[in-house]
Amino acid sequence: MAKRNSLTAFLHPFRKHKPAKQGQTDAALFSRVRVQLTLWYGAVLALALLLLGVGLYVGVANSLYSPVQSDLENTARFSAQFWQQQGLANCPLNFANRPSGRFNSPPGGDNGPDGPRRNVLIYTACYDPSGTLLAGGDGVTNNTSVLPGAFTDAGLAKALLNSTDTSKSDVVDGGTQFGPIYRYAVAVTLPTGQKVILQLGRSVADSQSALDSLRNMLILLGVITLVVATIGGFFLAQRALRPTRQAFARQQTFIADASHELRTPLTILKADAEVLLRSRENFDSDDAELLDDIVVETDRLTGLATNLLELARLDANQLYIEQEVFDLGDVTGEVVHRLKNLADTKEVSLHLESSDKVLILADSQLFEQVILILLDNAVKYTPKGGSVTATVGVLNDQPYLRVKDTGIGISPEHLPNLGKRFYRVDKARARETGGSGLGLSLAFSIVKAHAGNLVLTSQVNEGTTATLTLPPFRLIHLTGEPGAPAQTVVS
Structure with missing residues (x-):
């Protein structure tokens, strides 16, 4: 020594x-809990916003595309009947009495508040049993050269030929000139037993533009909402944890006070027992053994109280x-x-x-x-x-x-x-x-x-x-x- x-x-x-630094650790613990609560809150809110946004986007998309699909289905049904009657060589490029192949032109014209509305062309393509393009046009020019390449792509027709479905549809990108194109293909069985494909399509650029604007708005509003709500959640979590921090501080104070107060009576008890043990010969062996037990147990309790006190001081950052x-x-x-x-x-x-x-x-x-x-x-x-x-x-x-x-x-x-x-x-x-x-x-x-x-x-x-x-x-x-x-x- x-x-x-x-x-x-x-x-x-x-x-x-x-x-x-233990007290700093406790402060860091509550900070981590606050951050974790905020992150969980932000994650749940982000998931809710995502589901809501996706649901809204899908709902609006269906409402915009549903009339297009319905009109193309009706046109395809009557066009298919015509093709069945006329045979393979007579692809119905100008059907349903639509002037110049225009789509949905009501009798007397289609006038809006600002004058005549722009009519939308219907694209038509016919495919033979092998999926080869037979003919096509846009109702104005009956030539496949005027059709968007994305529309005449035979992928949809061949997929329908190789399946048992009666119709299929998709949306393809026609480029900057044509924009997105909605395609609807229907299987037609000719009197000869041959299975051919009639494919109709039209541009949905306006609808897609509206959907793009909706998507961008949803993303922007979602991000703003998430950021504001997360910041607010961070401060709300701090307020929600305040009672817990106060309770934790009171617990630390109680443990420290109780441990400190216990040491004095335990020390006195041990000292009294040791004084009595100096006259061990005046006691029965059983009584002397009880005094030995008192000394041992008071040592154990004193050690426990000391450990509790030091841990409480470490928690409270009061142990130097x-x-x-x-x-x-x-x-x-x-x-x-x-x-x-x-x-x-x-x-x-x-x-x-x-x-x-x-x-x-x-x-x-x-x-x-x-x-x-x-x-x-x-x-x-x-x-x-x-x-x-x-x-x-x-x-x-x-x-x-x-x-x-x-x-x-x-x-x-x-x-x-x-x-x-x-x-x-x-x-x-x-x-x-x-x-x-x-x-x-x-x-x-x-x-x-x-x-x-x-x-x-x-x-x-x-x-x-x-x-x-x-x-x-x-x-x-x-x-x-x-x-x-x-x-x-x-x-």
Whole structure:
């Protein structure tokens, strides 16, 4: 101990204080929850807007295309009857008494408020049983050369020839000159038994333009609504979480106050029992055993209260870390010496491997507590005849402490939960050993507050290894060759 104190005094300029960062972690926790709530709200709203937009778009598209399809179906029905009567060579290019092939021109003309409306051409194409184009026209010029290439493409006709359907329809792009074209094809059976295809079509550029405008408007309104609603949801989530944060703060205050208040009566109770035990000969053996139990249980409760108090301070960002330079090997050796009696009682071999100094910048008391937690757990859960080895060194410029035991081990499904408070793998065994489920949680919190890392690995019936590492500092090689892992010291 004197050696450790002299080292600390020599390196006094390196000592400094800093608050633990656990409180910042809690604030970050609520921030993450708020962000997650906002993202979930935004995702649900985006899905609702998407479904609504798609439904509206499909509904409007159907309302615009339905009259076109209905008119083409009616025209195709009468044109097919004509073709059946006239034979394969007489494709009905100018049918249904439509002047100049115009579409839907009512008697007397089609006049709107601004004058005659533009009539829409019907494109007609006839295909033989092999899907080859026989003839076509637009009602004005009966020549396939005036038809859009997209319309005369035989894909729709051949698909209908190779199916049992009586009709098919689609929309193709006729380019900038013709725009989108709605095609409707119907199968016609001639008196000779031949199956031919009559295909009609018309431009739906106006309808598609309206749909494009609707789509762009829906996207714009959806994005604006989503952004505004998400920002509003972020602030609403903050207000909704306020009672939870207040309750969490009150819980932390209660735990800290209760733990602090419990320590005094527990200390008095233990002191009274120890005073009585000085006169053990005046008591019956049963009474003396009860006093021994009181001392043991008050120690356990005092440790539990201390752990709760320190965890509450970490949560509230009220635990200040006194950073000083000390030898990790010396502190580990002191803890090993303190646990020797417990290890000997259980007939467990406990020893330390540390050949040279490994200086770290940390809170020595807190780290002593972490080391005690790790070694105490290792000894308690190692059966008779087993061993516990604490190794101190530097690897990859990082100081480390490794506690390896040959104990009962831990199942893989329990390892991710070992840092959670009050979590115990085996509740019955924990009661036997006096475990509360807070030790490892406190150890993880202290190591994290020092920007370190604590990793547990285990194999059932083979043992557990706890590896504590700290971030690298300025390296000083005090002894041995530079680069030797056991001889590199961090300050």
